[in-house]
Each structure stands twice: as C-alpha cells, then as structure tokens.
Amino acid sequence: MQVIEYDKLDIVKYPAISLRKKTKAVKKDEVDLAILIPKMFEIMYKYEGVGLAATQIGLNYRIFVMNVEQDKNKKGEKVFINPQILEREGFQDGNEGCLSIPGIYVSIKRALKITAKALDENFQEFEVEAEGLAARAIQHEMDHLNNILIIDRITPAQKIKISLELKKMEDEYFEKIGASEGYKKTVLKHGR
Numbered sequence: 001m002q003v004i005e006y007d008k009l010d011i012v013k014y015p016a017i018s019l020r021k022k023t024k025a026v027k028k029d030e031v032d033l034a035i036l037i038p039k040m041f042e043i044m045y046k047y048e049g050v051g052l053a054a055t056q057i058g059l060n061y062r063i064f065v066m067n068v069e070q071d072k073n074k075k076g077e078k079v080f081i082n083p084q085i086l087e088r089e090g091f092q093d094g095n096e097g098c099l100s101i102p103g104i105y106v107s108i109k110r111a112l113k114i115t116a117k118a119l120d121e122n123f124q125e126f127e128v129e130a131e132g133l134a135a136r137a138i139q140h141e142m143d144h145l146n147n148i149l150i151i152d153r154i155t156p157a158q159k160i161k162i163s164l165e166l167k168k169m170e171d172e173y174f175e176k177i178g179a180s181e182g183y184k185k186t187v188l189k190h191g192r
C-alpha cells in the first residue's frame with residue numbers, strides 16, 4: 001500500500017505540476033480508500049466544491065468524489081474509481097469554476113447528458129446516467145484525471161480576459177516554491 005500522509009493533503013492550485021501528472025488506475029488495496037475517500041469529501045466541503053479529483057490533492061490516481069446536492073446530504077455523495085464516460089448526448093453551456101483555480105469562472109460547453117461507469121468505494125462496478133449539473137461535474141472531474149483544466153477548454157478571447165489573474169497565480173506559486181527559470185518553463189509548457 002502506498003504511504004500517504006493523509007493529514008497533510010490539501011488543495012493543489014494552478015499551476016502546480018501535479019495537476020498535469022499522468023494518472024494511474026487505482027488497484028484494490030493499493031491505497032487506503034477507507035481513509036482517502038472521507039478525506040477527499042472533507043477537503044471538497046471545506047472549499048465548498050461539488051467535486052474533487054485526486055490530482056487536485058497531489059495524488060495521481062484515477063479517483064474523484066462529488067456531491068451536487070444543495071444540502072450536501074450524505075446520500076448525494078458519489079465516488080468514482082477508474083471511471084469511464086460511455087456515452088455523451090446533447091450540449092449545455094454554463095459557467096464553471098475549479099477549486100484548483102480559485103476565483104476564475106469561465107463558460108464551457110459540455111455534453112448535456114452522459115452515461116458513465118466506474119467502481120464505487122467498495123470496488124463494485126456501477127453505471128450512472130447523469131444530466132445537467134451532475135453531468136457537468138462528472139465531465140469536469142474526468143478532465144482532471146486526464147490532466148485537462150478548464151483553462152484548456154476556453155477560447156483565446158476568454159483566455160485573454162483571465163490572463164492577468166493566471167499570471168498572478170503563476171508568479172505567486174513560483175515565488176513560493178522558489179522555482180528556477182527552467183522549472184517555470186516545464187510547468188508552463190502545459191499551456192495557458
């Protein structure tokens with residue numbers, strides 16, 4: 001089992017490289033899901049998100065959690081391990097934010113309805129049909145597992161509008177970690 005310091009897990013923000021680190025399928029008993037899953041929900045609720053992918057807390061595993069219910073009722077909690085989107089139908093436009101890029105909201109076109117399959121917290125396979133916000137959240141979190149961020153899905157015109165804010169996040173991050181020029185280039189080659 002991989003040693004993870006669960007208490008130290010927290011949101012990883014743009015442009016941190018872990019958001020761009022290739023993910024791997026979760027194997028049974030490789031990570032302690034009984035600890036990891038509640039921790040992921042805890043972090044998601046702390047930052048008032050509706051979904052959270054492992055890459056957003058620095059773990060490159062194919063797992064995300066979500067709860068799109070208004071009251072954040074426990075029964076609204078869904079866990080997706082090694083998920084796949086099987087079908088997409090229709091389109092929806094809407095503003096989307098991301099806990100890893102706080103303060104940025106951009107309009108993104110997504111499929112209106114999707115069918116997905118995944119393993120749940122007990123490693124049992126399930127299939128789900130989702131629509132509207134739930135479908136949007138699943139597509140957003142799937143993107144995280146494929147290292148795609150909302151800023152990769154917007155038009156050049158949209159990107160110009162938020163470029164100053166992104167630059168500020170990059171500068172703050174690079175200063176915090178004391179990044180070399182070479183490392184900055186490596187991080188930024190993933191696009192902005």
Ligand code: NI
Binds near residue numbers: 098099140144
């Ligand atoms: Ni996100």
